[in-house]
Amino acid sequence: MIEFKNLHKRFGKLTVLDGLDLEIKQGGIFAILGPNGSGKTTLIKCLLGMVIPNKGDIIYEGKSVLRKWEYRNNLNYLPQIANFPPNLSVIELIKMVKNLRPKTSNEKDLITLFGLEDFLNKKLGNLSGGTKQKVNLVLTFMFDSDLIILDEPTTGLDPISLIHLKELIQKEKSKGKTILITTHIMSFVDEVADEIVFLLDGKIYFKGTIEELKQKTDNNNLEHAIANLISKQYA
Amino acid sequence: MLKILKYSFYDLMRSRWSYVYFIFYLLLGFVLLFLNNNVSKAVITLMNIIIVLTPLIGTIFGVMYYYNSKEFTELLLAQPIPRNKIFMGQYVGISLSLTLSLVLGLGIPFVLYGLFRSASIFDFSLLLVVGSFLNFIFVALSYNIALSTENKIKGFGYAILMWLLLAVVYDGVFLISLIFFNDYPLDKFSLIATMFNPIDLSRILILLKLDISALLGYTGAVFRKFFGTNFGMVFSMSVLVFWVIIPVFRMNRKLRKKDF
Amino acid sequence: MKYKILLFFLLLFSFSSKASQIEVCKSCKISTIKEAISIAQKGDTIFIKKGLYKEQNIIIDKPLSLIGEEGAVIDGGEVGVILVFETGNFTISGLKIINVGISYTKDHAAIKVVKANNFVIENCVLENVFFGILIEKSKKGIIRNNKVSSDNKNEASSGNGIHIWNGNQMEIYKNELFGLRDGIYFEFVKNSKIYENISHDNIRYGLHFMFSNKNVYHHNEFRNNGAGVAVMFSKFIVMHHNKFRLNWGSASYGLLLKEIYDAEIYNNLFEENTIGINGEGSTRINYTNNTFSRNGWAVKITGACYKNIFKKNNFLHNSLDLSYNSKINDNLFENNYWSEYNGYDLDKDGIGDVPYRPVKLFSYVVNKTPEALVLLRSLFVDIINFSEKVSPVFTPDNLVDNKPLMKIIHD
Numbered sequence: 001m002i003e004f005k006n007l008h009k010r011f012g013k014l015t016v017l018d019g020l021d022l023e024i025k026q027g028g029i030f031a032i033l034g035p036n037g038s039g040k041t042t043l044i045k046c047l048l049g050m051v052i053p054n055k056g057d058i059i060y061e062g063k064s065v066l067r068k069w070e071y072r073n074n075l076n077y078l079p080q081i082a083n084f085p086p087n088l089s090v091i092e093l094i095k096m097v098k099n100l101r102p103k104t105s106n107e108k109d110l111i112t113l114f115g116l117e118d119f120l121n122k123k124l125g126n127l128s129g130g131t132k133q134k135v136n137l138v139l140t141f142m143f144d145s146d147l148i149i150l151d152e153p154t155t156g157l158d159p160i161s162l163i164h165l166k167e168l169i170q171k172e173k174s175k176g177k178t179i180l181i182t183t184h185i186m187s188f189v190d191e192v193a194d195e196i197v198f199l200l201d202g203k204i205y206f207k208g209t210i211e212e213l214k215q216k217t218d219n220n221n222l223e224h225a226i227a228n229l230i231s232k233q234y235a
Numbered sequence: 236m237l238k239i240l241k242y243s244f245y246d247l248m249r250s251r252w253s254y255v256y257f258i259f260y261l262l263l264g265f266v267l268l269f270l271n272n273n274v275s276k277a278v279i280t281l282m283n284i285i286i287v288l289t290p291l292i293g294t295i296f297g298v299m300y301y302y303n304s305k306e307f308t309e310l311l312l313a314q315p316i317p318r319n320k321i322f323m324g325q326y327v328g329i330s331l332s333l334t335l336s337l338v339l340g341l342g343i344p345f346v347l348y349g350l351f352r353s354a355s356i357f358d359f360s361l362l363l364v365v366g367s368f369l370n371f372i373f374v375a376l377s378y379n380i381a382l383s384t385e386n387k388i389k390g391f392g393y394a395i396l397m398w399l400l401l402a403v404v405y406d407g408v409f410l411i412s413l414i415f416f417n418d419y420p421l422d423k424f425s426l427i428a429t430m431f432n433p434i435d436l437s438r439i440l441i442l443l444k445l446d447i448s449a450l451l452g453y454t455g456a457v458f459r460k461f462f463g464t465n466f467g468m469v470f471s472m473s474v475l476v477f478w479v480i481i482p483v484f485r486m487n488r489k490l491r492k493k494d495f
Numbered sequence: 496m497k498y499k500i501l502l503f504f505l506l507l508f509s510f511s512s513k514a515s516q517i518e519v520c521k522s523c524k525i526s527t528i529k530e531a532i533s534i535a536q537k538g539d540t541i542f543i544k545k546g547l548y549k550e551q552n553i554i555i556d557k558p559l560s561l562i563g564e565e566g567a568v569i570d571g572g573e574v575g576v577i578l579v580f581e582t583g584n585f586t587i588s589g590l591k592i593i594n595v596g597i598s599y600t601k602d603h604a605a606i607k608v609v610k611a612n613n614f615v616i617e618n619c620v621l622e623n624v625f626f627g628i629l630i631e632k633s634k635k636g637i638i639r640n641n642k643v644s645s646d647n648k649n650e651a652s653s654g655n656g657i658h659i660w661n662g663n664q665m666e667i668y669k670n671e672l673f674g675l676r677d678g679i680y681f682e683f684v685k686n687s688k689i690y691e692n693i694s695h696d697n698i699r700y701g702l703h704f705m706f707s708n709k710n711v712y713h714h715n716e717f718r719n720n721g722a723g724v725a726v727m728f729s730k731f732i733v734m735h736h737n738k739f740r741l742n743w744g745s746a747s748y749g750l751l752l753k754e755i756y757d758a759e760i761y762n763n764l765f766e767e768n769t770i771g772i773n774g775e776g777s778t779r780i781n782y783t784n785n786t787f788s789r790n791g792w793a794v795k796i797t798g799a800c801y802k803n804i805f806k807k808n809n810f811l812h813n814s815l816d817l818s819y820n821s822k823i824n825d826n827l828f829e830n831n832y833w834s835e836y837n838g839y840d841l842d843k844d845g846i847g848d849v850p851y852r853p854v855k856l857f858s859y860v861v862n863k864t865p866e867a868l869v870l871l872r873s874l875f876v877d878i879i880n881f882s883e884k885v886s887p888v889f890t891p892d893n894l895v896d897n898k899p900l901m902k903i904i905h906d
Binding site for chain 3: 273275276279282283286287402403404406407409410413414417421422424425426428429434435438439441442445446447448449450451452453458459
């Protein structure tokens with residue numbers, strides 16, 4: 001479904017992606033992991049067209065995405081930090097995003113799910129970080145797309161919302177969607193992810209299921225398995 | 236693009252700063268008119284303010300909006316919209332809301348004062364046109380700076396520096412070089428130097444109306460052609476249009492390679 | 496019955512009196528003006544009826560009245576002079592005189608007057624002239640209600656509208672003059688009055704004095720000329736209630752004063768001229784109650800002007816109020832209203848508590864480097880003007896209006 005081919009990206013002298021190859025099949029939850037600065041966000045942003053790779057190609061649903069924009073109608077993205085225009089109200093923002101994407105949406109259920117009814121007419125600038133993140137989630141999940149990309153989705157969420165989020169993710173997965181998640185919360189990965197893609201030094205260092213990772217590192221705890229993975233590299 | 240424009244405009248029209256700006260001009264207009272009791276004098280004072288302040292405010296607004304809406308822009312970038320449309324929408328939105336504040340803020344007191352019955356109506360409208368141009372130019376320039384500078388503080392610094400350069404330093408260097416090369420014919424040089432600074436260019440446009448009698452005092456043939464006919468007005472206006480087009484063009488070029 | 500008697504006496508009177516009227520028309524017995532003049536007696540009236548008379552070099556050597564009917568036109572055919580009066584005590588009225596010949600050696604005119612006293616030139620329309628009315632060595636002439644025009648483009652091939660050389664006690668009023676070299680030109684003319692004329696669109700000056708003393712001009716309008724009025728090498732000229740407007744261009748002034756002494760200039764309006772008043776070697780001149788509005792330079796002092804007094808003038812929105820080319824000042828500025836004055840009046844006596852400096856550093860810079868004019872009203876220029884205001888270095892430091900008025904003066 002998604003194919004990264006020989007992807008290179010440099011920011012100044014810093015090489016972030018160094019000939020990365022990755023193929024992600026349709027369906028399932030993929031956790032993209034790696035130490036800070038390993039290129040997770042860059043990889044996602046390349047896919048979204050926000051970062052332009054120096055070399056290589058990205059294929060989504062059979063077509064290259066470079067310099068295109070229409071393909072984004074079939075993917076949903078949850079950005080890391082939700083900072084919206086402070087003078088718009090929640091409902092205006094939702095309407096605006098709907099307006100920008102000519103696609104049916106089911107924001108009503110999501111608003112009820114996250115308990116945002118009372119906030120609809122409040123200005124975004126007056127919302128707390130957690131509420132903003134809920135709005136962010138509504139915006140991401142309200143469209144029906146084949147690919148969902150979540151960048152640190154758990155930030156600022158209360159336990160109930162976190163449960164709702166997990167449910168949402170599972171529901172989407174059951175519809176046969178592909179979900180990419182970056183996060184540093186290993187328990188969350190352990191709980192939801194089907195497969196792990198581990199990035200290191202701009203390359204794919206490991207790709208496989210959690211079980212495979214645990215076996216490979218001979219470690220039952222995911223967190224330690226990952227730590228093991230990193231330290232092995234530097235050993 | 237129109238959708239983005241609509242929302243950026245919407246967002247800005249509700250921001251406190253648009254009101255501050257609007258009220259500032261409103262008060263300025265009233266104070267100038269009702270303290271001076273004279274439209275001509277108000278127009279001259281206003282010109283000094285417009286050519287200095289409008290660029291400064293345009294610059295600050297542009298940079299501020301860019302950096303403050305960075306995350307929101309990223310959200311938009313993930314939507315199925317070409318990126319140049321996102322930025323053009325924002326750019327036009329800011330410029331338009333600033334222009335609206337300017338035109339309404341100054342227009343209301345002048346209309347109330349009886350502008351339509353005054354001979355200064357043409358001078359005044361020219362002032363507003365030039366002010367609007369300056370908004371569009373300086374927002375574009377500041378967007379260029381912001382697009383090229385990741386660091387917010389640096390971006391602000393460069394933007395203010397640019398304003399300072401164009402509003403003050405440029406004219407200082409210009410004047411000193413005129414005095415220094417006094418022995419050479421300088422009329423072409425001085426006109427060309429004027430074209431390279433949008434603030435000077437706007438000033439010249441207004442001078443063409445307010446101070447034409449002084450400008451015609453100089454003997455040079457180039458000056459005479461420039462100031463004595465409509466040529467100067469038409470030419471300056473077209474260069475002003477270029478001052479909008481070129482930064483906008485560069486903005487779009489920069490965007491093609493920009494990472495967010 | 497009464498009427499018949501009256502009529503009889505009238506007829507008798509007209510026949511018996513010395514003055515008779517001679518009619519000229521195309522179908523009359525007398526069909527040319529020259530013929531009429533040759534048969535006319537001293538004091539006769541020649542009535543020129545409607546029609547086109549192609550004549551030139553008409554010499555009038557006895558006191559006559561030349562009266563034109565409406566539509567009477569004398570066409571000089573661009574050959575030379577048209578009417579020449581070599582006599583005093585004449586009147587010419589109501590004629591249209593056109594097409595005077597251009598010459599680079601002779602001063603051809605539509606109406607030329609030589610050595611005459613007591614004459615009237617009125618209600619005439621002079622078109623396409625070289626010189627319009629040319630008067631030499633004459634006294635007590637009245638020139639009124641005439642319209643003199645041409646469409647000349649350069650100074651060399653054009654003459655003046657009303658040109659007086661060597662005159663005394665002339666009165667020139669309510670004339671309109673345009674498209675000429677100088678509208679009105681005075682050389683060695685004294686004790687004369689010029690008023691209520693409109694002189695516009697002339698190549699050189701609207702009104703020009705050379706070596707002419709003790710004259711007055713008032714309530715005239717000078718607009719769109721090369722320069723409004725030039726007063727040169729003359730003494731005791733009084734100028735008041737005139738309008739000097741829209742004299743644009745390099746070396747273009749509302750009023751040019753050159754080597755003049757003891758003049759009074761009051762209640763005039765100088766509006767939108769490149770230079771309102773240009774003073775050069777003018778001494779003992781009082782400027783009072785004048786209004787300078789939206790000129791490039793309201794007043795430009797270019798050399799050796801002493802003891803000029805500027806009081807109670809309005810300086811409104813001029814690009815530059817005053818320009819001085821030296822550091823020495825012997826002139827007084829007091830009680831003027833300056834629209835750029837930003838001072839305050841705490842004691843409420845109508846006079847600003849802070850002196851005003853009308854000469855800016857920028858005007859000094861522009862004197863040295865004229866191209867710097869493009870920087871007019873720039874922020875940088877405001878900054879240097881301000882610093883000069885605080886501590887004058889380049890401009891005369893005693894050039895100050897110590898009692899600037901807070902309010903505009905209305906007459």
